[in-house]
Structures are given as structure tokens and as C-alpha cells.
Amino acid sequence: MYKIVEKTPLNPTVTKMVIEAPLVAKKAQAGQFIIVRPKDNSERIPLTVADYDRTAGTITIIFQIVGGGTIELNTLNVGESVHDFVGPLGQPSHLDGLKKVAVVGGGVGCAIAYPTAKSLHERGAEVHSIVGFRNKDLVILEEEFKAVSNKMVLVTDDGSYGEKGLVTNALEALIKEGNEYDEVIAIGPVIMMKFVSELTKKYNIKTTVSMNPIMIDGTGMCGGCRLTVGGETKFACVDGPDFDGHLVDFDEAMQRGSIYKDFEKHKREESCNLLHKEVE
Numbered sequence: 001m002y003k004i005v006e007k008t009p010l011n012p013t014v015t016k017m018v019i020e021a022p023l024v025a026k027k028a029q030a031g032q033f034i035i036v037r038p039k040d041n042s043e044r045i046p047l048t049v050a051d052y053d054r055t056a057g058t059i060t061i062i063f064q065i066v067g068g069g070t071i072e073l074n075t076l077n078v079g080e081s082v083h084d085f086v087g088p089l090g091q092p093s094h095l096d097g098l099k100k101v102a103v104v105g106g107g108v109g110c111a112i113a114y115p116t117a118k119s120l121h122e123r124g125a126e127v128h129s130i131v132g133f134r135n136k137d138l139v140i141l142e143e144e145f146k147a148v149s150n151k152m153v154l155v156t157d158d159g160s161y162g163e164k165g166l167v168t169n170a171l172e173a174l175i176k177e178g179n180e181y182d183e184v185i186a187i188g189p190v191i192m193m194k195f196v197s198e199l200t201k202k203y204n205i206k207t208t209v210s211m212n213p214i215m216i217d218g219t220g221m222c223g224g225c226r227l228t229v230g231g232e233t234k235f236a237c238v239d240g241p242d243f244d245g246h247l248v249d250f251d252e253a254m255q256r257g258s259i260y261k262d263f264e265k266h267k268r269e270e271s272c273n274l275l276h277k278e279v280e
């Protein structure tokens with residue numbers, strides 16, 4: 001069993017958990033993910049490794065409370081254990097040799113962007129972090145990004161915090177200032193990564209995106225996480241999750257990602273009803 005040693009709400013819909021998993025922590029690298037099952041009859045939840053501590057033997061995960069599985073995970077508290085915690089899975093991010101990088105995070109995707117920015121910082125790269133949220137109440141990991149960034153720009157859609165605008169606006173402003181990036185790494189909603197990739201293609205800047213489609217087994221056998229990249233079928237769980245943003249078929253990915261929205265809504269309502277009855 002994998003004990004929860006820390007649980008912190010980052011905003012009303014996002015939770016941070018630190019979990020004892022020494023064997024996973026020993027091998028984990030930025031860009032990889034784990035699959036967790038809160039209880040023995042729970043669905044599998046793929047979550048990117050947000051941080052790790054090899055000495056303490058812990059893995060940090062950050063998740064948005066959006067469906068039945070994450071609602072169930074969020075009911076567990078410090079001292080309790082998750083039933084399964086499998087990983088690290090996927091390919092680590094390829095960060096060697098990069099000297100100057102723009103890391104772009106959107107919403108809860110910032111939880112995935114942060115370990116990448118941290119790893120680049122530890123390697124001595126110049127890191128410019130651009131993080132975007134819908135409003136001030138949804139901001140997460142602000143201080144953590146500041147600690148690992150040479151420059152940080154925080155934007156909100158409504159202007160309630162930081163600069164008003166989109167991450168693409170902030171990124172293009174930095175490019176026009178004369179910043180020459182070896183690579184742009186974008187992590188967040190698929191639509192955000194699509195527009196970042198379209199922008200960087202115009203400036204001929206290599207761009208990596210982290211794709212997190214529906215995953216089931218996490219080993220490539222089910223085929224649920226397939227994507228089209230450069231006209232070829234790839235599996236995010238074994239070939240990725242990082243891919244060349246200029247080659248990903250984002251429209252196909254968005255269409256496939258919307259297939260289970262009604263099912264997700266049903267499971268969320270079902271879980272909320274069960275929790276309500278338990279409270280009664």
C-alpha cells in the first residue's frame with residue numbers, strides 16, 4: 001500500500017498529494033507519469049509525476065477533481081493509502097543540451113510543466129516560464145515556478161491577476177523582444193498546445209507538447225491513447241507523452257477526447273451522490 005504523507009488543496013478544484021512510493025521515486029524523471037487506483041475497485045487514473053524526492057522515497061501528484069475517479073481519490077486523507085500506484089511510465093522528457101527554453105503551462109497543466117522547468121533549471125538552462133489561468137482563483141504553483149525560472153510571466157484570461165491575455169500573447173511578446181529559444185515546451189489544454197504550436201511554427205522554433213489522452217492500461221496494449229503524429233499512429237503511454245507539436249493532429253485529439261464527456265459527467269454525478277449519502 002502507498003501511504004499519503006501530505007495532502008494540500010491548491011485551489012477549489014485542484015489537489016496536491018505526496019505519496020510514499022520509494023521504488024517509483026528511485027526511477028522517476030520529468031515528463032513521466034504514474035497510474036493510480038484509489039481503492040481496489042477504482043478506475044485507473046493516469047497522472048503526471050509533478051515532483052519526486054529520491055531520498056524521502058516520495059512522489060508528488062497534482063490532480064483536478066473532475067470525474068468520478070479523481071473525486072474518489074480526493075476523499076482519501078493523510079495517513080490513508082491508495083491501493084495501486086504504478087510507474088514510472090512513458091518516456092522522460094528529452095532536456096539534455098538545451099540552453100534557453102520557454103516552458104508554457106496552462107491551467108492544471110502547470111503541474112506537468114513545473115517539473116520540466118525545475119529539471120531544466122537544475123541542468124543550468126535559462127528558463128522562461130509562461131503560465132496561464134482563467135482567473136486568479138485558479139492560480140497554482142506560482143512561487144514554485146518563480147524559484148526555477150529566470151523569467152516568469154503569469155497571465156489570466158480575465159486580467160484578475162498578473163497580465164491579462166493568453167499564453168500565446170505572452171510567448172510572442174518574448175519572441176519579439178529578441179529571445180531566441182532552443183525549444184518551446186507547451187503543456188496544458190489541447191487547444192492551448194495547438195495554438196502555441198501554430199505560433200512557434202511561424203517562427204521556426206522547435207516545440208514539444210505533452211499529450212495526455214484517454215489512457216487505460218498505460219502499456220500500449222489497449223490502444224486507447226493513440227494519436228496521429230506526422231501521419232503515423234503513436235501511443236502516448238509508450239511513445240510519449242512528449243511529441244513534436246508541429247506534427248501532432250490536434251483536431252483529431254480534441255475530437256477523440258470529447259467522446260467520453262457524457263460518461264465522465266455521469267460518473268461525476270454518481271460519485272457526488274454516493275458521497276452525499278455517506279455524509280447523511
